[in-house]
Amino acid sequence: xxxxxxxxxxxxxxxVMEVLxxxxxLEAQGRSxxxxxxxxxxxxxxxxxxxxxxxxxxxxxxxxxxxxxxxxLREAIAASYPAAHRPDPSRIVVTPxxxxxxxxxxxxxxxxxxxxxxxxxGYPCNRHFVRLFEGDPRPVPVGPxxxxxxxxxxxxxxxxxxxxxxxVASPANPTGTxxxxxxxxxxxxxxxxxxxxxxxxxxxxxxTYGIDAESALALGPDIFVxxxxxKYYGMTGWRIGWLVAPxxxxxxxxxxxxxxxxxxxxxxxxxxxxxxxxxxxxxxxxRRGVFRERRDYLVPALCDLGFGVxxxxxxxxxxxxxxxxxxxxxxxxxxxxxxxxxxxITPGIDFGEHAARRxxxxxxxxxxxxxxxxxxxxxxxxEDRPARP
Amino acid sequence: xxxxxxxxxxxxxxxVMEVLxxxxxLEAQGRSxxxxxxxxxxxxxxxxxxxxxxxxxxxxxxxxxxxxxxxxLREAIAASYPAAHRPDPSRIVVTPxxxxxxxxxxxxxxxxxxxxxxxxxGYPCNRHFVRLFEGDPRPVPVGPxxxxxxxxxxxxxxxxxxxxxxxVASPANPTGTxxxxxxxxxxxxxxxxxxxxxxxxxxxxxxTYGIDAESALALGPDIFVxxxxxKYYGMTGWRIGWLVAPxxxxxxxxxxxxxxxxxxxxxxxxxxxxxxxxxxxxxxxxRRGVFRERRDYLVPALCDLGFGVxxxxxxxxxxxxxxxxxxxxxxxxxxxxxxxxxxxITPGIDFGEHAARRxxxxxxxxxxxxxxxxxxxxxxxxEDRPARP
Numbered sequence: 047x048x049x050x051x052x053x054x055x056x057x058x059x060x061x062v063m064e065v066l067x068x069x070x071x072l073e074a075q076g077r078s079x080x081x082x083x084x085x086x087x088x089x090x091x092x093x094x095x096x097x098x099x100x101x102x103x104x105x106x107x108x109x110x111x112x113x114x115x116x117x118x119l120r121e122a123i124a125a126s127y128p129a130a131h132r133p134d135p136s137r138i139v140v141t142p143x144x145x146x147x148x149x150x151x152x153x154x155x156x157x158x159x160x161x162x163x164x165x166x167x168g169y170p171c172n173r174h175f176v177r178l179f180e181g182d183p184r185p186v187p188v189g190p191x192x193x194x195x196x197x198x199x200x201x202x203x204x205x206x207x208x209x210x211x212x213x214v215a216s217p218a219n220p221t222g223t224x225x226x227x228x229x230x231x232x233x234x235x236x237x238x239x240x241x242x243x244x245x246x247x248x249x250x251x252x253x254t255y256g257i258d259a260e261s262a263l264a265l266g267p268d269i270f271v272x273x274x275x276x277k278y279y280g281m282t283g284w285r286i287g288w289l290v291a292p293x294x295x296x297x298x299x300x301x302x303x304x305x306x307x308x309x310x311x312x313x314x315x316x317x318x319x320x321x322x323x324x325x326x327x328x329x330x331x332x333r334r335g336v337f338r339e340r341r342d343y344l345v346p347a348l349c350d351l352g353f354g355v356x357x358x359x360x361x362x363x364x365x366x367x368x369x370x371x372x373x374x375x376x377x378x379x380x381x382x383x384x385x386x387x388x389x390x391i392t393p394g395i396d397f398g399e400h401a402a403r404r405x406x407x408x409x410x411x412x413x414x415x416x417x418x419x420x421x422x423x424x425x426x427x428x429e430d431r432p433a434r435p
Numbered sequence: 436x437x438x439x440x441x442x443x444x445x446x447x448x449x450x451v452m453e454v455l456x457x458x459x460x461l462e463a464q465g466r467s468x469x470x471x472x473x474x475x476x477x478x479x480x481x482x483x484x485x486x487x488x489x490x491x492x493x494x495x496x497x498x499x500x501x502x503x504x505x506x507x508l509r510e511a512i513a514a515s516y517p518a519a520h521r522p523d524p525s526r527i528v529v530t531p532x533x534x535x536x537x538x539x540x541x542x543x544x545x546x547x548x549x550x551x552x553x554x555x556x557g558y559p560c561n562r563h564f565v566r567l568f569e570g571d572p573r574p575v576p577v578g579p580x581x582x583x584x585x586x587x588x589x590x591x592x593x594x595x596x597x598x599x600x601x602x603v604a605s606p607a608n609p610t611g612t613x614x615x616x617x618x619x620x621x622x623x624x625x626x627x628x629x630x631x632x633x634x635x636x637x638x639x640x641x642x643t644y645g646i647d648a649e650s651a652l653a654l655g656p657d658i659f660v661x662x663x664x665x666k667y668y669g670m671t672g673w674r675i676g677w678l679v680a681p682x683x684x685x686x687x688x689x690x691x692x693x694x695x696x697x698x699x700x701x702x703x704x705x706x707x708x709x710x711x712x713x714x715x716x717x718x719x720x721x722r723r724g725v726f727r728e729r730r731d732y733l734v735p736a737l738c739d740l741g742f743g744v745x746x747x748x749x750x751x752x753x754x755x756x757x758x759x760x761x762x763x764x765x766x767x768x769x770x771x772x773x774x775x776x777x778x779x780i781t782p783g784i785d786f787g788e789h790a791a792r793r794x795x796x797x798x799x800x801x802x803x804x805x806x807x808x809x810x811x812x813x814x815x816x817x818e819d820r821p822a823r824p
Binding site: 174308 | 437438441442446447448449452475480485492495500538542543545547549559563564568569599632669670671672673696700
C-alpha cells in the first residue's frame with residue numbers, strides 16, 4: 047500500500063455515523079428507533095422549490111454555470127439581506143453547500159501552520175477544514191457562562207502571532223446558542239484590531255425562535271459570512287449554500303472555485319431562486335413555528351429528566367444537554383441509551399474535547415409525537431437506572 | 436485587508452475564461468462568435484436522464500445521501516466495467532464531479548512538499564489540486580514523440596524520493612491522445628515499483644473514436660481511477676463523477692467526503708442511475724458518432740490551414756494544434772483570431788508551460804456547420820496574414 051497523507055489521521059470520523067449505523071442495525075432487527083441524532087430537517091424541500099427544480103430540468107438547464115454562481119441567484123441572495131447592510135451581489139459566491147463556502151474561505155485564509163480559533167464544542171468539520179489546509183485549529187473551550195460561545199475577550203487572550211482567523215457560528219451546532227449583537231460587534235472589532243479575519247457561520251439563520259438573528263454583515267465589509275439553503279430553506283440534498291466575501295477576495299475565490307468544483311449543481315441554483323418567493327416563505331415560516339414548538343417541549347422535558355440545559359438554545363434544532371448526572375462517559379451513555387430505549391442521540395465527542403464526555407446532543411428534527419415518545423422511553427429507562435454515586 | 440493564503444498566488448486563472456469574456460463582449464456588440472474554446476459537450480443531458488431527475492424530485496428525493504454515494508448507483512457504476520476487472524461496489528466513491536474525485540484522491544495522497552508527476556500540457560486543475568494540499572506539481576514535458584503522454588520511462592527518470600504519485604489522463608485534455616495499453620501497463624508497474632500511487636483520469640472514456648479505451652482498473656487494484664458523468668454521459672451541470680479507490684483507502688476517503696462536502700447532490704445521483712439504461716446508451720452512442728464525424732472533419736481541415744496536428748486525437752473533443760507557422764505567441768494569436776474572425780480558441784498557456792506558446796486548443800463541442808464556418812473564416816484570415824519569416 048502506498049503511504050496515505052498524514053492529514054487523514056487528523057480527520058476523525060463522525061461518531062454520529064456510528065450511532066446511525068447501530069440505529070439502522072437495530073431497525074433491521076425490527077426495533078423501533080427514534081432518530082434524535084440527525085442534523086437534517088425532517089421536512090422535504092418545499093414544493094415551490096421542488097417545482098422550480100423540475101421546471102429547470104424541463105427547460106434543459108443542465109450545463110455548467112459560472113463558478114461564482116448564477117447572477118440572478120447572487121442578486122436574490124444579496125436582496126434577502128436587509129437594505130441597511132445589503133451586500134453587493136458581486137460579493138456573493140454560490141457554493142456547493144456551506145461546506146463549499148468553508149472550503150473556499152479557509153482555503154483563501156489559511157497557510158500551513160496558521161492558527162484558527164474555533165469554539166469547543168463546535169461543528170466538527172470546521173476544524174477538519176483548517177487541518178485540510180495544514181492549518182492549526184485552536185479550540186476555545188466554552189460553557190454556559192458565555193452561552194457556549196467564544197467571547198471577544200477569549201479570542202483576544204488566545205490570539206498569537208500565528209493566528210489568522212476566528213470562526214464563530216450563531217446559532218451554533220451543537221448548542222443552538224447565539225452570540226448577542228453587542229458581543230458580535232466586540233468580536234468583529236477585536237479580530238479586526240488583531241489583523242485577523244472573522245468567519246461567521248450563519249447557516250441556522252431563519253431557524254431562531256422568539257428572536258431574529260442579525261447578519262454579521264451589519265458589522266462591516268471585511269467579514270466572511272457563510273450561509274446555506276440546507277437548514278431554513280430545507281434543501282440539504284441539493285448541496286447549495288453561499289459565501290459573502292470581502293470584495294477584494296472575490297477574484298481569488300473565483301479561481302479557487304473554478305479549480306475546486308467548476309460550478310455548483312445547475313438545477314439546484316434555479317430551484318434556489320424559488321426559495322425567496324412569498325408562498326415558499328409562508329411554508330418555511332410555518333416550519334419554523336413547528337421547530338419552535340418542539341424546542342419549547344423538549345428543553346423543559348429534558349430538564350425534568352435530569353439533564354442540564356443551562357444556556358437556552360435560541361436557534362437551530364439541537365439541545366446540547368449535560369448528562370453528568372447519569373454518566374461521565376457520554377459516548378458509552380449514548381450507546382447504552384440507544385440499545386436500551388431505541389432513542390438515538392449524538393455523544394459530545396463529535397463536537398470537540400471540552401466537557402465532551404459530560405454532554406450529548408439531542409436533535410429535534412423529528413415530530414413532536416416522536417419527541418414525546420423518546421422522552422417517555424428515556425424517563426422509564428433513567429428512573430430504573432441508578433444515579434451516579 | 437487581511438493576508439490571503441499564499442496558495443492563491445500559485446493558482447492561475449483559466450485564460451479560457453478571459454477568452455470567453457472577450458467572446459461574450461463581442462457577441463454583445465452584435466458580432467457572430469463561434470465558440471471553439473469550450474470544454475463542455477454541446478448536447479443537453481439525454482432525456483432519459485433528465486426524466487429520472489424529474490422523477491426523483493417528484494418522489495421527494497431531496498435529503499442527504501451517504502457520503503460514499505447511493506448504494507444502487509455505486510453498484511451500477513461498478514457493473515459498468517467489464518466483468519474481467521469489475522471493481523467491488525465498495526470501492527466506488529460517488530463524487531461532486533471528477534473535481535471531487537481529484538480532491539479526495541490527492542487529499543488522501545499528498546503531504547506538504549510531496550511531488551506529483553503530471554504531463555505538460557495537461558488539465559490545469561490537476562496541478563492546482565496538488566498545490567491546494569501544499570504539494571509540488573512536477574510537470575513532465577511531453578510532445579508528439581510520446582503521443583503527448585508521459586511515458587513509463589519519463590516517469591521513472593523524473594521520480595525522486597519526494598515523489599508520491601503520478602497522474603495520467605487518457606484520453607487527455609487538451610490533446611485528445613491516449614496512452615496505449617502496453618504503455619499504461621508499464622506505467623502502472625513502474626509507479627508501483629517506485630512505491631508511488633497512480634491516479635488515472637478516465638473522464639473521456641466513452642468518447643474515443645475507432646478505438647475503445649480500457650480502464651486502468653484492468654491493471655490492478657491499487658490504481659486510483661477518476662471518472663465523471665459530465666462528458667460521455669453529458670451531465671456537466673449536475674456535478675457528479677466517481678472515484679474507484681484501492682479498498683484500503685475507502686474508510687479515509689469516506690471521512691474526507693463527510694467533512695469536505697457531506698454528500699453529492701441527491702437528484703443527480705438518482706438521475707445518473709438512468710445513464711446506464713439501454714435507451715440512453717443508444718443516444719449517447721449516437722452522440723459519440725457525431726463527435727467522431729466532427730473530429731474527422733476538423734483535424735485534416737486544420738492541417739490544410741497550416742496548423743500541425745502530429746499526434747492523432749483519439750478521444751475527448753479537442754485538437755491541440757501547433758500554430759508555430761503563424762506565431763510564437765499563441766495567447767496573442769488566439770486574441771487576434773477572435774477579434775479578426777470571431778472564432779474563439781484557447782491558448783496553450785492554460786495547459787502548462789511546455790511549448791505552450793506554440794499551441795492552441797480547438798474544441799469540437801460545436802456543430803459541424805459551425806466548425807466548417809470557423810475553418811472558412813480562419814482560411815480567409817490566415818491567407819491574408821503573412822506567414823512568420
